[in-house]
Amino acid sequence: MFWLIIGLLFLGAFIYYFSIPSAKPHSPSSTKEFTLEELSVYNGKNAKAYVAVKNKVFDVSSSEAYLPGGSYAQFAGKDATLALSKMNMDPSLLNIRQPINEEEQKVLDDWEKYFEERKGYPLVGTLKLD
Numbered sequence: 216m217f218w219l220i221i222g223l224l225f226l227g228a229f230i231y232y233f234s235i236p237s238a239k240p241h242s243p244s245s246t247k248e249f250t251l252e253e254l255s256v257y258n259g260k261n262a263k264a265y266v267a268v269k270n271k272v273f274d275v276s277s278s279e280a281y282l283p284g285g286s287y288a289q290f291a292g293k294d295a296t297l298a299l300s301k302m303n304m305d306p307s308l309l310n311i312r313q314p315i316n317e318e319e320q321k322v323l324d325d326w327e328k329y330f331e332e333r334k335g336y337p338l339v340g341t342l343k344l345d
């Protein structure tokens with residue numbers, strides 16, 4: 216009887232874990248790996264708006280800033296890593312990576328934290344870099 220109850224508890228926990236995706240929103244199994252090309256679909260124009268920061272892809276559709284006409288619309292569907300690290304909106308800094316200095320790394324890490332902690336910006340995947 217004891218082992219039957221233990222067994223049922225394990226089975227219950229197992230079913231719970233695999234049936235509720237929101238219980239493990241940041242686990243690798245619930246996220247997708249995006250190439251830059253796949254990411255570009257999510258430019259806020261006819262689909263959702265996704266932005267990559269470091270190796271993380273966030274769904275930022277809940278903010279008007281990334282939709283057409285928004286202040287940061289040009290980041291939608293792009294890897295904004297270098298632009299954010301340099302605090303520079305130049306489009307040539309999108310979708311490319313370059314070595315950055317210590318100061319820029321700190322700025323970038325703060326942005327990563329901002330996106331992670333901001334409500335309504337679910338992590339939807341990781342960025343596949345060549």
Ligand code: HEM
Binds near residue numbers: 280301303
């Ligand atoms: C004159 C310069 C700038 C001003 C006045 C400014 C102003 C602002 C304001 C008011 C917000 C808050 C918007 C909101 O929550 O709706 C914001 C957010 C933001 N800014 Fe700027 N900004 C400037 C430059 C930049 C630059 C150079 C970058 C990066 C290259 C940048 C990236 C961002 C990002 C990523 C957000 C967060 C948007 C979000 O909540 O997802 N900003 N900025």
